[in-house]
Amino acid sequence: MREIGQLISTFRTDKGISQAALAKDIMSPAQISKFERGLTSITVDKFFLLLDRLNVSPQEFDFELSHGDAPNKNKIIADLTQAVISGNRSQCELIKQAALKTYQRDKCGTNKALLLMINALMTRLDHSAFDQDSVDYLCDYLFHVEQWSSFEFLLYGTTMNVLPLPTVNLFSQDLISRAVPTAEIQQNFELIIVLLYNTVRLNLMNNDLLKAQYYVRSMENINFGGGGDKCREGSISN
Structure with a gap:
């Protein structure tokens, strides 16, 4: 799990905001630099002011803190399944965006497969079609993994309705x-x-x-x- 300051830095750089712009009227640039590097702490009030300037809700921050760097794929799918069952579209989108960021940071096969699993589950919520390129990728991925682990079993089980x-x-x-x-x-x-x-x-x-x-x-x-x-x-x- 990433430290809070490091995650603030990630959100800031993703949004193209400088340390000086983020810190303005909240704290000094030197203080936010130390906070992002884990060298100092800040008050809860200042933390929420930073989130507001970043346009990041506390819920989004908490989710990314829990899932961002090394996502527990089983938990992500379990959370998404519950969100689909309850019809919670906003939670589905949060999960999808977190998985998309993970894939953009590390474009390995399992991260792409995880993203396609999420898309497959979301078709149940909005009754959308699953595109042929995604079907082709899933089939190719599963065919070429000789020894399935629990991830491949989960991938197949989650997507078999769209294959x-x-x-x-x-x-x-x-x-x-x-x-x-x-x-x-x-x-x-x-x-x-x-x-x-x-x-x-x-x-x-x-x-x-x-x-x-x-x-x-x-x-x-x-x-x-x-x-x-x-x-x-x-x-x-x-």
Whole structure:
């Protein structure tokens, strides 16, 4: 988590504001320089005056402080899912903007995938279309990751509703073979079972009973081990 002064500096530079302009009538440029470098503290009143001049709400600052540098992707998606369920569009936008800033700082594949996950979830809120370039990127990313971690399982589960059904079936057929060697990692194993249930649901929605039955039979043949009954009772995400 970044220090408060450093985050003030990040907001200031992002907005193209000089230290002198930000500090004017609030504190001296020397004081804000020390604050941004973590060498001194300031009063709460001055802190809120700085936020007001930066046009940053306390909620935005708190969110960026919690998620900015090394975002906990699982928590971001959990927070976004809750915001989508509750119809909180402003919170969704805050989460999306934080993920976008993270991607702009480090344009690695996982950061872009995280941003696409957020876009996919937000289509449920505004019923917008998911563009073909994003679909192509997700498919390419998932196909080229040989050993899925919990992030790839989360990515697939979050975006499977926006992927073409034939692609979903290809990935889910591969999940069946992944289930046994992954059984030692209980969290990933449970994710696989939920994803296969969701694949059944998607095929039933598309009136493909044979495919749905195929995945049901495949799950029945998976060696669940000690945690199997628990997995079967888990809820199916929508």
